[in-house]
Amino acid sequence: MARTLATDPAPGSSETGTTDRTQPSKPLGSAQLQPAAIFSHHMVVQRDEPIAVFGTGEPGLRVRVCLGDSTRGLAVATCTVRADGTWLATLPAQPAGGPYVLHVSGGNVFLHYEDVMIGEVWIAAGQSNMEFELRNANGANTALEHSASLPIRFYNVPKRGRVDSELLADEQLTSWFPCNENTSGSMSAVAYFFAERMLESEPNVTIGIVDCYVGGTSVSCWMSRETLRSTKEGEHYWQRYLSAIEGLSESEQRACMNAWQNDFDAWNAAAGTPDRGECPWPPPLTNFSQFRPTGLFEAMVERIAPFGARGVLWYQGEEDTPYANDYAILLHCMIDQWRAAWSANLPFIIAQLPQFMETLGWVEIRAAQAQVAREIDNAFLACLMDCGEEDDVHPTDKRTPGRRLAHTVLTRSSVKLLSARLLDSNQVLLAFNEELAPDVDSAVFDIEVSKVLVHGNEVLLSCANEPESLRYGWYCWGAKPIMSRFSVPAEPFIVSSFER
Known part of the structure; x- marks a missing residue:
């Protein structure tokens, strides 16, 4: 199989994230x-948390929001459109249930959203790799056929790099979709299996599932x-962008x-041909590009915040391998900003990059x-x-990955x-927080190991020489990792000094 670059978009993914429709x-x-x-x-709106309903309108307009069913109203909230043209009405928290109708009214506008469910939103x-669509994944046919029997729904956020008339037109065509054989193929495969x-x-x-992703993005x-430029690491990204569009x-x-x-x-059209050549990636940066720094926060994230969610499934990092030393501070800043937009304790589940024949940046x-x-x-790591x-x-x-x-x-x-712990001159005892599967390949370590014994949650290494340090899983592509008895891999680690 021809190697694909770490920054390629997902195969077959749609450009805008919308479906082929021309009518709202x-x-x-x-x-x-x-x-x-x-x-x-x-x-789907988030259960057991206040329900934020928001949008734009004429300043000073009184807005009324009501959630109910055919016989009664469950909750009502009102608000006034602010001077900047935005409004936010907050309904009290509700348990899982539905279907309901959400009524939004103000002035001469009366809107009714039907078949609303209260559940878990992610x-x-x-x-x-988060963008990779279900229709292209292993087991797609079986999953698509089965999807209609599951209470899963999804919304694809339009993929645009700035707020303009094109984005507004895309947004009018977006909708939530209940999963079935005809719709599920365009949702994130990882998110579906999750x-x-x-x-x-x-x-x-x-x-x-709120699908909010773009392949090949940093x-x-x-x-x-403001957040990006608040750190020297982020300022480097910003200056590279300005240099790319200068003049x-x-x-x-x-x-x-x-x-x-x-x-x-x-x-793309030459797929499978011997003279296909290298992928022409990355695309040029522009002031309207999906790939420009800050663009997706403005055109995607801010368009959906603060729509209630249980948490964020974050699968990203491949694009940032050339600047891996900057990644931790920038991811930290991004999480802080998303939490400011949603809630201070919004859970983040971080998918740690899998194995791949990349440079050391992948490991970093x-x-x-x-x-x-x-x-x-x-914040939690999914290895x-x-x-x-x-x-x-x-x-x-x-x-x-989804599971x-x-x-x-x-x-x-x-x-x-x-x-x-270093037990003697050439034996190391590693203790983990879970019971392990019995088979451990010595190649997962960066030192010469002659024998590996596993007992419960401990691994005893017999080393050729007394080690000064130890690294596990510190490779881009290599041996099968240490696995727990529940088939979960151990996180890579470095031991710089041993207990005695």
Whole structure:
């Protein structure tokens, strides 16, 4: 199989995240009163938390929001459109249930959103491996056929790099979709398998997935300009962007983008041919690009915040391997900003990059992801060291990552090293927080190991020489990792000194 670059978009992914429709499939407001685009028929709102309903309108307009069924209203809230044209009404928290109708009214506008469910909402965010669609994943046919029997719904946030008329037109065509054979193929495969696993624990609670991703994007795309430029690491990203567009008019930038798109389309069309050549990536940066720093925060994240969610599934980092040393601080800043937009304790489940034949930057990104999960409360690492393909950055097995993310949500833990003791001149005892599977390949360590014994949660290493330090899983592509008895891989680690 031909190697694909770490920054490629997901194969077959849609450019905008919208479906092939030309007519709105939801009630539309007007300049007088317009709820945010994420509100539509079939939506899922978060259970057991206050329900934020928001949008734009005429300053001073009184807005009324009511959630109910055919016989009664469950909750009512009112608010006034602020001077900046935005409004937010907050309904009291409700238990899981439905279907309901959400009524939004003000002035001459009366909107009704039908088939609304209250359940668990998760934001699936990041780049191409989260973007990878269910229709392209292993087991797609079976999953698609089965999807209609599961209470899963999804919303694809339009993929645009700035707020303009094109984005507004896309938003009018967006809608929530209940999963079935005809719709599920365009949702995130990882998120689908995540939801499928979560339903094994609570089969009667509807899962809502907000798909908010763009392949080939850096972490710098997912935060505001102010946040990005508040650190020297982020300022480097910003200055590289300014240098790329310096002296170019928007028409010149569009010409560059169109030329690149032609090259990229030709490369895609040549799939499977021996003279296909290298992927023409990355695309040129422009002031309207999805790939420009801060663009996706403005055109995607801010368009859906503060729509209630249980947490964020974050699968990203491949694009930032050239600047891996900057990643931890930037991911930390991004999480802080998203929590400011939603809630201070919004859980983040970070998918640690799987194995792949990349440069050392891949290893360093994994380390940065683990660092952030350690340092930030309510952030958790989902280790994927048992996943990946050596020569393809887009593994088609998305069931394992999806279920691993769900396992991490349900257990709030990962398989970690607790201690490392040097017993004598050449024996090391490693203790983990979970019982381990019996087979451990000595090649997972960066020292020469002659024998490995596993007992319960401990691993005894017989080393050729007395080690001064030890690294486990510190490779881009290599041996199968240490696994727990529940088939969860141990996180990579470094031991710089041993207990005695």
